[in-house]
Amino acid sequence: xxxxxxxxxxxxxxxxxxxxxxxxxxxxxxxxxxxxxxxxxxxxxxxxxxxxxxxxxxxxxxxxxxxxxxxxxxxxxxxxxxxxxxxxxxxxxxxxxxxxxxxxxxxxxxxxxxxxxxxxxxxxxxxx
Numbered sequence: 001x002x003x004x005x006x007x008x009x010x011x012x013x014x015x016x017x018x019x020x021x022x023x024x025x026x027x028x029x030x031x032x033x034x035x036x037x038x039x040x041x042x043x044x045x046x047x048x049x050x051x052x053x054x055x056x057x058x059x060x061x062x063x064x065x066x067x068x069x070x071x072x073x074x075x076x077x078x079x080x081x082x083x084x085x086x087x088x089x090x091x092x093x094x095x096x097x098x099x100x101x102x103x104x105x106x107x108x109x110x111x112x113x114x115x116x117x118x119x120x121x122x123x124x125x126x127x128x
Contacts, residue, residue, distance in 0.1 A: 006056035011110040012049060015076070018103045019045035022079070029091050037089070041082035047075040048107065059122045066115050073111040076104045 006012050022045045026038040055068030080101055087097040114121060 006053050009052065009056075011107055011114070012052045014103055014110075015045070015048040015052065015072075015107050018079075018100060018107070019049060021100065025086075025092060025096065029086070033089075033091070037082060037085055037091075041079060041086065044075045044078040044082060048072045048079070051075060062118050062122045065122055066118050069111050069115045069118075073108050073115075076107045076111065080104050 003009060019042075022041055026033075026042060029038045051068050051072035055065050055072065058064035058068055083092070083097055083100055083104070086092045087094065092100075
């Protein structure tokens with residue numbers, strides 16, 4: 001299968017679905033977390049998707065492609081830290097925590113694999 005758009009990538013779909021789950025969960029976080037934990041975890045989880053979109057558009061330049069995948073990977077790891085706080089503050093259950101943490105671990109592995117196989121994803125002599 002030829003991937004024509006970043007939205008077709010399984011890693012993007014998993015990141016998007018996980019970010020939406022986090023969005024729904026954070027609606028129930030205490031009001032005092034609105035400008036701290038809620039905003040931070042929403043931002044980092046959404047940033048993974050945005051960085052994947054940017055990486056896709058930078059496929060003409062392998063180094064730029066890898067850099068954006070690395071940024072997405074870093075945001076995924078950051079999201080894991082915010083999940084740790086959410087669990088320890090009692091805002092999410094252990095089951096929800098483990099499911100999301102597994103998702104973000106899987107996302108990190110997929111991004112690492114894409115980076116290590118960048119030549120397969122990057123455009124070779126094409127301008128589109």
